[in-house]
Amino acid sequence: MPDITLTTLQSLKLKGEKITMLTCYDATFAQACCQAGVEVLLVGDSLGMVLQGNDSTLPVTTAEVAYHVASVKRGNDGALIIADLPFMAYATLEQTLSNSAQLMQAGAHMVKLEGAAWLAESIRLLAERGVPVCAHMGLTPQSVNILGGYKVQGRNEAQARQMRADAIALEQAGAAMIVLECVPSELAEEITQAVKIPVIGIGAGSATDGQVLVLHDMLGLALTGRAPKFVKNFMAGQDSIQAALSAYVTEVKAVTFPGIEHGFSA
Numbered sequence: 344m345p346d347i348t349l350t351t352l353q354s355l356k357l358k359g360e361k362i363t364m365l366t367c368y369d370a371t372f373a374q375a376c377c378q379a380g381v382e383v384l385l386v387g388d389s390l391g392m393v394l395q396g397n398d399s400t401l402p403v404t405t406a407e408v409a410y411h412v413a414s415v416k417r418g419n420d421g422a423l424i425i426a427d428l429p430f431m432a433y434a435t436l437e438q439t440l441s442n443s444a445q446l447m448q449a450g451a452h453m454v455k456l457e458g459a460a461w462l463a464e465s466i467r468l469l470a471e472r473g474v475p476v477c478a479h480m481g482l483t484p485q486s487v488n489i490l491g492g493y494k495v496q497g498r499n500e501a502q503a504r505q506m507r508a509d510a511i512a513l514e515q516a517g518a519a520m521i522v523l524e525c526v527p528s529e530l531a532e533e534i535t536q537a538v539k540i541p542v543i544g545i546g547a548g549s550a551t552d553g554q555v556l557v558l559h560d561m562l563g564l565a566l567t568g569r570a571p572k573f574v575k576n577f578m579a580g581q582d583s584i585q586a587a588l589s590a591y592v593t594e595v596k597a598v599t600f601p602g603i604e605h606g607f608s609a
């Protein structure tokens with residue numbers, strides 16, 4: 344696979360071809376994802392839940408994310424690697440810069456941080472210093488204690504208007520990508536059309552420029568009883584993990600995943 348860059352993803356958005364992204368935490372799965380044609384590997388702080396067994400992403404440290412980035416990098420074959428800045432790792436501008444440096448030097452091509460318009464200064468600072476930034480909006484799991492649970496965001500018009508304005512503000516600040524988590528499909532479509540940068544959705548309907556899922560979820564592995572509504576088990580009907588990963592790529596590219604049943608309405 345030729346190296347995927349932000350330019351590649353930008354041209355996929357322009358062409359209307361969907362972008363495929365999965366979380367990934369180690370070299371073996373990085374190799375398997377690349378073989379299936381997954382374009383973006385996210386070393387997510389969801390590792391705190393699916394690898395460490397915590398009940399939120401809050402205990403994860405930058406050093407832990409960096410360890411997994413280095414592992415993914417060794418198995419990578421051309422995918423763009425994004426690393427999550429964990430909880431409180433971008434609370435101040437100094438922390439933002441030093442923790443982003445740690446992740447980029449471990450092998451990430453881009454960092455992701457959760458928030459809204461307040462991130463503008465951090466994003467501008469990082470972009471000026473050569474660090475591409477993905478802004479994670481909507482349901483931001485690091486704020487679960489403020490949000491009162493993992494709930495759909497942007498369901499009323501005031502919230503929706505704010506989210507549209509925030510997305511445009513972050514694009515103007517220099518964000519190169521947006522992840523939209525658990526927002527009504529109509530709102531996700533509006534935001535996708537309002538910005539020129541790629542918008543990747545999870546629980547955000549099929550109109551975004553691409554999709555992301557947690558690897559363990561799409562392989563049908565669930566620690567807790569009920570998986571979120573937006574998860575599809577791609578192991579169903581497949582006889583190998585490699586086939587499940589390929590099915591995910593095929594369905595995202597064909598826009599047969601996500602279906603209406605995987606999305607939320609206002």
Ligand SMILES: Nc1nc(=O)c2c([nH]1)NC[C@@H]1CN(c3ccc(C(=O)N[C@@H](CCC(=O)O)C(=O)O)cc3)CN21
Binds near residue numbers: 400493571
């Ligand atoms: N394994 C895993 N998968 C994920 O998608 C994920 C993580 N971990 N850890 C970090 C966050 C937490 N996430 C979650 C967890 C639960 C729901 C959930 O149950 N949502 C309800 C929506 C309820 C509503 O209508 O407001 C759902 O029915 O899906 C959503 C996102 C997404 N992220």
Ligand SMILES: CC(C)C(=O)C(=O)O
Binds near residue numbers: 524545
């Ligand atoms: C669910 C995705 C977007 C994420 O941030 C993670 O896996 O940590």
Ligand SMILES: [Mg+2]
Binds near residue numbers: 387388389400427
């Ligand atoms: Mg995350």
